[in-house]
Amino acid sequence: MNLMGLFRSPQNELEKGGKEAEDQGIRNSCPRCGVQLPLTDLQENLNVCSACGYHFRVGPRERVFFICDEGSFQELDSDLMSRDLLGFPSYDQKLRNAKLASREKEGVLCGAAQVEGVACAVFCMDHNFMMGSMGTVVGEKITRLFEYATQHSLPVVGFTVSGGARMQEGILSLMQMAKTSAALKKHSDAGNFYLTVLTDPTLGGITASFAMDGDVIMAEPGATIGFAGPRVIEQTIRKKLPQGFQTAEFLLEHGFVDLIVPRGGQRQAIAQLLRLHGPAVLNPAEKEKEGAAV
Amino acid sequence: MSAYDKVLLARAKDRPTGLSYIENIFTGFMELHGDRRFADDPAIVGGLAQLGGMPVTVIAMEKGGDMKDKVRRNFGAPNPEGYRKALRLMKQAEKFHRPVVCFVDTSGAYCGLGAEERGQGQAIAENLVEMAGLATPIVSILIGEGGSGGALALAVADQVWILENAVYSVISPEGCASILWKDPKRVKDAADCLRLTARDMEELGVVERVIPEGEGRDFAPAYAQIKEGLLALLPQLLAMPPEELLEKRYQRFRAF
Numbered sequence: 001m002n003l004m005g006l007f008r009s010p011q012n013e014l015e016k017g018g019k020e021a022e023d024q025g026i027r028n029s030c031p032r033c034g035v036q037l038p039l040t041d042l043q044e045n046l047n048v049c050s051a052c053g054y055h056f057r058v059g060p061r062e063r064v065f066f067i068c069d070e071g072s073f074q075e076l077d078s079d080l081m082s083r084d085l086l087g088f089p090s091y092d093q094k095l096r097n098a099k100l101a102s103r104e105k106e107g108v109l110c111g112a113a114q115v116e117g118v119a120c121a122v123f124c125m126d127h128n129f130m131m132g133s134m135g136t137v138v139g140e141k142i143t144r145l146f147e148y149a150t151q152h153s154l155p156v157v158g159f160t161v162s163g164g165a166r167m168q169e170g171i172l173s174l175m176q177m178a179k180t181s182a183a184l185k186k187h188s189d190a191g192n193f194y195l196t197v198l199t200d201p202t203l204g205g206i207t208a209s210f211a212m213d214g215d216v217i218m219a220e221p222g223a224t225i226g227f228a229g230p231r232v233i234e235q236t237i238r239k240k241l242p243q244g245f246q247t248a249e250f251l252l253e254h255g256f257v258d259l260i261v262p263r264g265g266q267r268q269a270i271a272q273l274l275r276l277h278g279p280a281v282l283n284p285a286e287k288e289k290e291g292a293a294v
Numbered sequence: 295m296s297a298y299d300k301v302l303l304a305r306a307k308d309r310p311t312g313l314s315y316i317e318n319i320f321t322g323f324m325e326l327h328g329d330r331r332f333a334d335d336p337a338i339v340g341g342l343a344q345l346g347g348m349p350v351t352v353i354a355m356e357k358g359g360d361m362k363d364k365v366r367r368n369f370g371a372p373n374p375e376g377y378r379k380a381l382r383l384m385k386q387a388e389k390f391h392r393p394v395v396c397f398v399d400t401s402g403a404y405c406g407l408g409a410e411e412r413g414q415g416q417a418i419a420e421n422l423v424e425m426a427g428l429a430t431p432i433v434s435i436l437i438g439e440g441g442s443g444g445a446l447a448l449a450v451a452d453q454v455w456i457l458e459n460a461v462y463s464v465i466s467p468e469g470c471a472s473i474l475w476k477d478p479k480r481v482k483d484a485a486d487c488l489r490l491t492a493r494d495m496e497e498l499g500v501v502e503r504v505i506p507e508g509e510g511r512d513f514a515p516a517y518a519q520i521k522e523g524l525l526a527l528l529p530q531l532l533a534m535p536p537e538e539l540l541e542k543r544y545q546r547f548r549a550f
């Protein structure tokens with residue numbers, strides 16, 4: 001399944017789907033229920049299957065488009081790019097491929113934005129860039145975002161999607177977990193709000209660092225969330241995993257997620273959470289409205 | 295010696311484990327048990343001890359002695375309650391302003407059903423954040439295997455030291471070879487590429503000190519060096535105002 005083409009103009013006939021596809025209307029089949037979904041319907045429905053509610057993975061710019069007020073997003077640190085710091089075989093090539101696949105320079109998009117008028121700092125990880133793996137640049141961008149948010153007393157809203165650490169950067173990748181944790185600790189100690197939205201998949205070093213550190217942790221329905229990947233666990237325990245293990249719903253049941261919000265409701269829920277983390281003072285205008293409703 | 299030889303040495307059965315370090319470096323160790331949430335994880339041992347007459351909180355991953363003990367300790371692969379016990383003891387140390395010394399030796403945090411159900415990722419994440427802000431000195435020493443996030447969860451410290459033949463890596467060479475090259479036989483290449491030896495750690499600025507092991511299996515000189523080093527360093531760290539200590543710790547990890 002290739003969703004890359006959804007939010008940019010097609011580059012060639014193949015991406016356009018060719019003449020035949022044009023005639024019939026391009027369709028994608030839902031990996032969960034198998035229903036054929038016309039691309040235009042899927043796009044309109046925020047890339048959620050209208051039949052079964054399956055959430056297709058979406059890129060960071062689509063996330064920003066879904067969540068942030070139009071024109072409010074101002075990208076930060078857009079030019080930071082990874083280098084092959086350890087001389088790891090074929091890492092350079094993988095980086096080039098990832099840039100082509102994602103049309104981004106690295107695996108996380110960061111910026112300042114507004115959600116229903118509330119200013120915040122936003123990061124969105126990118127599954128198309130080496131499955132959102134965290135190397136030094138992803139760690140650096142997220143750290144800088146927290147430092148920026150601390151400096152400007154802004155809440156942080158972070159969308160996670162990641163297979164974990166970036167092996168090609170070895171121990172330097174592991175150090176990013178400590179670096180980002182230290183930065184978000186400063187942000188938190190200064191009394192700022194941090195909301196994470198866990199999307200499919202959120203695994204490994206991301207779960208074991210900033211994904212699980214939100215003051216409030218939201219998750220997308222059906223997302224796989226865990227520390228160890230499902231295959232690693234199966235190899236360790238030599239058994240098949242039970243149905244529904246490590247889903248967002250499983251984490252909710254076990255007390256590790258605050259709420260599950262379908263994509264269509266996220267903008268409103270995020271805005272509400274941001275407002276509810278404003279100063280706890282009476283607002284005469286709002287008080288009036290609440291009174292009138294009774 | 296190749297990087298993979300180092301990996302094998304770090305995993306060697308006759309290599310001293312966490313408790314040996316505690317017994318040989320500190321006096322009067324009193325083990326304290328449990329995370330006050332769920333259970334006591336024998337893969338992490340923690341408690342109070344003395345060093346040069348000074349109270350210290352000591353926490354060590356422990357792989358176990360004989361086979362029965364290894365099984366009981368889950369071969370040193372901690373569950374979330376192990377990390378939560380460690381954090382409880384660290385918070386205690388902060389309250390009474392005594393230093394924390396951690397010994398790290400694990401192939402990784404345990405990858406099991408219960409571990410996931412009880413929030414392995416959350417437990418590690420919480421330790422990273424809390425250690426970054428713990429207002430008392432922390433020194434972590436990698437004594438064998440430093441397996442990824444499960445090791446880092448006891449290694450967000452003011453200084454990190456490593457034994458000469460210990461390793462520290464984001465993933466095991468086996469895992470790396472099978473994920474990246476779909477070829478488990480390429481473990482040696484993976485070990486080289488990952489840059490996981492003590493020398494690599496020194497070069498990359500991940501550790502402040504490499505503790506020589508010398509010839510053979512006599513670790514007495516290593517214990518002595520660690521003891522001497524801690525006796526010199528801990529008073530300096532304790533003398534620092536907490537804000538300065540924490541800012542230095544922040545900058546230490548900010549540099550990566």
Ligand SMILES: [Zn+2]
Pocket residue numbers: 030031032033034035049050051052053054
């Ligand atoms: Zn469907």
